[in-house]
Amino acid sequence: MNIGLGWCGRSVVPLKITEGGHGLQFTAEPDPNCRPWPDSMCTSRFCAKACTYCDFHFTTKLSDRDRMVEAIVQELRLSLPEWRGDTFNTLYFGGGTPSLLRPAALQHIAEVAFSEADWDLKEWTLEANPEDLDQATLDGLRHSGVDRLSIGVQSFQPDVLDWMRRAHGAEKAEQVVLHAAAAGFDHLSLDLIYGVPVGKNRPLGRRMLRGPVPCRWTT
Numbered sequence: 412m413n414i415g416l417g418w419c420g421r422s423v424v425p426l427k428i429t430e431g432g433h434g435l436q437f438t439a440e441p442d443p444n445c446r447p448w449p450d451s452m453c454t455s456r457f458c459a460k461a462c463t464y465c466d467f468h469f470t471t472k473l474s475d476r477d478r479m480v481e482a483i484v485q486e487l488r489l490s491l492p493e494w495r496g497d498t499f500n501t502l503y504f505g506g507g508t509p510s511l512l513r514p515a516a517l518q519h520i521a522e523v524a525f526s527e528a529d530w531d532l533k534e535w536t537l538e539a540n541p542e543d544l545d546q547a548t549l550d551g552l553r554h555s556g557v558d559r560l561s562i563g564v565q566s567f568q569p570d571v572l573d574w575m576r577r578a579h580g581a582e583k584a585e586q587v588v589l590h591a592a593a594a595g596f597d598h599l600s601l602d603l604i605y606g607v608p609v610g611k612n613r614p615l616g617r618r619m620l621r622g623p624v625p626c627r628w629t630t
Contacts, residue, residue: 450501451528453483453520455509459540462565463575464604469507480516484523491527499528502535508563510539514551521556534559534598541579541587549594559598560591566603571610 457476458469502521509517517537525532536559537552544562552560564584566572572581579587591599 450503451499451524452503452505453509453524454505454507455479455512456507457511458506458508459511459542459578460576462577464607467507473511476512476516480512480520483520487520487523487527491524494528497529499524499530500533502532504537506538508540508543509537510543510548514548514555514557517552517557518555532556536561538563540577541584544587544591546590546594549591549596553595558596559600560596561600561602562588562591564588564601564603566607566610568610571604571607574607574609575604 455476456467456469457473457479458465458471459473460471461469502524504512504517504520521535524530535557537557538561540563544560562584565575565577567581567584569581572579588599588601
């Protein structure tokens with residue numbers, strides 16, 4: 412279920428995959444008894460700037476953030492009561508760049524979600540850009556209840572970050588990961604992009620294994 416801007420409803424259309432003469436064939440076979448798993452995703456389509464590689468819908472008109480938060484809250488209040496009897500396990504804030512929303516705004520959305528449905532919360536994730544995660548923000552997010560960060564590092568190579576038009580530098584990205592771990596975020600994931608036409612395509616970030624915060628890397 413995708414709650415907020417980009418709401419995709421509560422119906423699921425399974426796909427049947429068969430092999431035909433022209434390769435794999437995908438056939439939609441609606442199942443009236445099929446329901447989505449009760450996990451909630453809120454999507455914020457705000458970004459500070461446009462990145463070179465991004466084809467997603469977004470806006471840089473940050474003055475509309477408060478209006479969008481209230482729109483999400485209204486939709487939660489209208490939609491979540493239909494899910495009474497189901498128990499939600501995860502809350503995921505995706506983007507765009509949801510870290511452009513203040514921790515208080517994220518907590519407001521979450522509190523409404525928690526009040527309008529049944530929850531056994533296992534994980535609350537926020538996608539975030541390194542430049543948004545100063546110490547005060549990290550502390551505020553942790554205090555609000557966010558327990559996992561998905562950090563949009565994309566690369567640790569300065570020339571690649573410049574080509575991507577990212578707002579952070581390589582050193583900032585590494586510092587943020589270490590600061591997030593020190594702030595109590597035990598669950599972190601990093602977005603890394605490979606195969607771009609600049610820089611060297613080599614395993615990146617593994618030098619952090621030798622840093623002060625023990626990390627277990629999976630790919």
